[in-house]
Amino acid sequence: MWPPRLSPFHRIWPLLRPFRPPKAHSKSPYIRLFSQNSLLLLVTPVSPRPQLPFLASKNLLRQRGGQWQLSRLLTTERKRYIREQLWLAGKYTVYGYTGLVLVFLISFGVQNEYLERKYPTPREWTMVSRMNYRSARRSEEPNATETGMTDYARSGNLYRILIGRLEDPDKDGEEIGELDEGGILVDGVGKTGADISKKSEPWRRCYYEALMGAARAAEHLDGWVIDNTRRISFPKDVMVGPDNPNPKPVPPGAHSPPLQENCSPAYKPPEAYYLKVLTTKGFSAKQRLASALAYADWLSFKGLPDSAEEMYRWGLDIAVSTHPDGAINDVDISTGIISEHPEHLSENLLLAATSLAVHHARNKDLSAALPIFLSVLRARRSLSEAPHTATKFTENQNTKELTPVPSLVFDFLKSMFVEESYPPPPPSGEDKPLRSPTENCEEAGVMAYIGEVLFASSNHAAGLSWTHDAVDLAEASFQKVAGAEGDERCRQCLEVSLKNWQKMVLQMARNGDAAKEGKEAENRRWGMWLPSFGGGGEEKYKVNWEKEGDLVEMRYRKAKKMLDASIPPGQSGWLFL
DSSP states (O other): OOOOGGGGHHOOOOOOOOSSSSOOOSSSOOOOOOOOOOOOSSOOOOOOOOGGGSSOHHHHHHHHHHHHHHHOOOOOOOOHHHHHHHHHHHHHHHHHHHHHHHHHHHHHHHHHHHHHSSSOOOTTHHHHHHHHHHHHHHHHHHSTTTTTOHHHHHHHHHHHHHHHTOOOOTTOOOOOOTTTTTOOOEETTTEEBBOTSSHHHHHHHHHHHHHHHHHHHHTTTTTTEEEEETTTTEGGGGGGBBTSSSOOOTTTTSSOOGGGGGGGSSSSSSSSHHHHHHHOBTBBBBHHHHHHHHHHHHHHHOHHHHHHHHHHHHHHHHHHTTTTTTTTSSBBBOEEEEEEEESOOOHHHHHHHHHHHHHHHHHHHHHHHHHHHEEEHHHHHHHHHHOOSSSOOOOOOOOTOOHHHHHHHHHHHHHHHHHOOOOOOOOOSSOOOOHHHHHHHHHOOOHHHHHHHHHHHHHHHHHHHHHHHHHHHHHHHHHHTTTTTTTTHHHHHHHHHHHHHHHHHHHHHHHHHHHHHHHHHHHHHHTTTTTOSSHHHHHHHHHHHHHHHHHHHHHHHHHHHHHHTSSSSOSSSGGGO
């Protein structure tokens, strides 16, 4: 008898083909669409037999539709593709942000290098102080903002931070000592003055520039307040509070006006910085004189002529103090008149006397201004001639030869690795000037002042004559120095002299018209009894002044063309950094 496992029935039965397809391993069959070609790459197992959607149960499709779609979309190929795209996206994102950071660093370095060449800073300063100085000088330029106006709030804040760092012994203020007298106390300002004589000349020069820049910002921010809650500066007339009952509206797009209880003065007064320069030991006489004259101009602007005159006389004392062995006899301190034969004449003394005379003229004290101007002119004309080293003016003087491109590239690459030396100090102004074309421009400026004073004192003919001579001298001097260093002063003298001449001629023409109208009215009044003889003089007078005006206009156009031609073409390109 056959065992059950070896019986024919048992051996034949597995070979029989079932009457229906075998069941899948899963509980429910998966549908196979003919639109899918790759069956072996599916995530989930499927039936090996094709399934048509219209033969499948609708309930089954509705029950597993979302999972079926996901399993059909996330194939092995698609997962590999998505992984590669994510890797590429991350890689290019990192490359892009890295490139942006590098471009920012390069532009930051190039900008600081450009500003360093334009506004050199002392090498012993820290990097933060050097950057603050360069940024403050740059912010004072009108083209630094979109509006074309200097943002004195920003420049003043940068100067204030810089001065604080320079006076801090833990940062850049080492070896700054106190004065022997312990400093000077000024009402409303506090203690001023220090001893910086141990510092290097570049350090002292840039410290002086920082103080003067802060003083300029303080002048423009006079009367401004700062909102302590937002740290924004506003003019005082827009502040809302009891002290300003009728505030002005702020411009469109500006911040909302501040409240008085949240405001405080935006900046120190200008005298805090001017007096610091005047009382600090270590500044040159020219620097202290410039500070005294700037402070005097500020006092005159504020309507304090007496205080301004005291500052002008203080500047005169500074100019005289550079030669204590006899300079006191070169000028009368009470009047400002320079003696006929000064032994210690200097550029500082001439500048201080001229500034005092201008102050008298502005305050209509012509009798005190004219003798000072004449003494200054006499002193300038007594100067010795300078050695003849400058070449004469030619039409092609301003046409510079182009530098070869390889030289420009070499100089640019060299400048990137070799730091340029600090510029030499400017003239101290304590030496006796020499007669040169630039000095002739100063003489022309004094002659223009004399012409204004004489014309204002009703001596019209003499005023016109002096102004005409000033125009001739300024034009001749400018032709010799045009395009060279220091021609800006000659340019200003020529422009001012021409404008003064033009205004004088126009005023004389108007006076002639007024005189003629008065004469005609008088003739109409008395003409029926007293017929006039020899008429026509007023018309001839008017025609002469019209011709004079045409002559002035022609000279002005000629000088304007010469002034424009002397301006060198602007350099551009990255090689001119």
